[in-house]
Amino acid sequence: MRKWIQSFLPKGFLWRLSLLNIAVVASVIVLSGLAVYNTACFLVDAMGTLNDSQQSQFNAILFNYLLIFSVITIVGGSVLHFYLTRKLIKPIRSLTESAKQLKKGNYPEYVEVTAQDEMGELASHFNGLVKQLKANDEHRRKLISDLSHELRTPLTNLNGYLKSLERGDIKGSQELYTSLLSESRRLTSMMEQLEQLKEWDHAASSDYVQYTETDMSDLIKQCAAMFSWRQEQENIPISVEADVCHVSVHVDGIQQVISNLLENAMQYDTGSTSIKVRGEQRASFYYVAVSGQSESIPEKEADNLFKRFYRLDQSRNRATGGSGLGLAIAKEIVENHGGRIGVKSDGLYNTFWFEIPL
Structure with missing residues (x-):
């Protein structure tokens, strides 16, 4: 009472x-x-x-x-x-109680929005904040889970072989040492890619990123030229057609996007035709596409390809499947430019593309 x-x-x-x-x-x-x-x-x-x-x-x-x-x-x-x-002021009390729960580390229920005035706007923004915090926390947990999963197997393999060598259960050979070095280098590469993702996450939240007026045609040709030695070794030709157009971009970032798409195209190439790189100036953006023959990509999997640590074929081992970070880095860089990235599949002919606003 x-x-x-x-x-x-x-x-x-x-x-x-x-x-x-x-x-x-x-x-x-x-x-x-x-x-x-x-x-x-x-x-x-x-x-x-x-x-x-x-x-x-x-x-x-x-x-x-x-x-x-x-x-x-x-x-x-x-x-x-x-x-x-x-x-x-009832919504203010609800906001106060929700803020207390948030301070304790709990995610409160959304505050009921009963008006369209300033109080309702405040409640809507608070609900948006809670939703974003939930999403960030889930993303962080998933990233940690994925990262631990990706590192567990190679580290276990390295530790197993090194312990066997220490106990004398197996004898070292040039082939074994090469395999261990390759595994170590792959882990180092994964850490470097995670560092790049962190840098672009930070860039996306900052107010200033240094962009330079650059001819996209020259940039695309430079990226393709970096694969000239690999073209000769693997006999996979690359054809380039690019419109001349000056766009304000982060040069290193866009180079990395194009290189990642070319790397994927060459790594998973299954045909005898050349890999085609196109650059087109369109109404309000510059369009870049890397096309080649590879395994068919189901339409429902198209967006998942750009998620961190995602592999289309989950049974593919890490040595042949990469780290699952290349396309995620490309997506981060393109979206930081205000652009879009995606993939189109026509049977066994796939096209990875991105757009940068003019």
């Missing part, structure tokens, strides 16, 4: 706001009543229709009526004001 009564008693901000408004309203009512009382008494006295006794009686009756009406108005207005104010 006591808690129920206390829940209706004013406290904190509501208490101060109620007292302030009641004091202001009461002052206005009292001053207005006194003004009406003095004006009425003066007008009746000026008319001269009442003697002194009648005038005194009139003044007393008028004062009593005004006093009663003033008290009723102040009390009724105070109760009504308190109820309306309590209802008005």
Whole structure:
């Protein structure tokens, strides 16, 4: 019973706001009543229709009526004001309780938005904040889980071989040492890619990234030229057709995107035709596409390819499947430029593309 009564008693901000408004309203009512009382008494006295006794009686009756009406108005207005104010600031109490839960590390339920005014806007922004924090936390947990999964197998293999060499269970050979070195280098490469992802995550949240006016045609040709030695070794030709167009970009970032797409195209190439790189200036953006023959990509898997640590073929081992970070890095860089990235599959002919706004 006591808690129920206390829940209706004013406290904190509501208490101060109620007292302030009641004091202001009461002052206005009292001053207005006194003004009406003095004006009425003066007008009746000026008319001269009442003697002194009648005038005194009139003044007393008028004062009593005004006093009663003033008290009723102040009390009724105070109760009504308190109820309306309590209802008005109810979302603030909900926000306060939710903020307390958030401070403790718990994700509260979304605050009910009951109005379209500033209070409703505040509640909507708070709900958006809670939603974003939830998403960030889930993303962080998934990243940690994926990272631990990716590192567990190669580290276990390295530790197993090194322990066997230490105990003398197996003898070292050039082939074994080459395999262990390759595994070590792949782990180092994965750490470097994670570092790149961290840098672009930071760049996406910063206000300034250094862009340079660059001819996209030259940039694409430079990236393709870096694979010239590999073209000869693996007999996979690369053809380049690129429109001349100057675009403001982060040069190293866009080079990395194109290189990642070319690396994927060559690594998974299954045909005898050349890998085609196209660069086209379109209405409001510059379009780059890397096309080649490889395994068919289901339409439902297209977006997943750009997620971190994702592999289309989950059974593919890490030595042949890469780290699953190359396309994620490319997506991060392109979106940091305000562009889009995706993939189109036509049977066994796949095209990875991205757009950079002009």
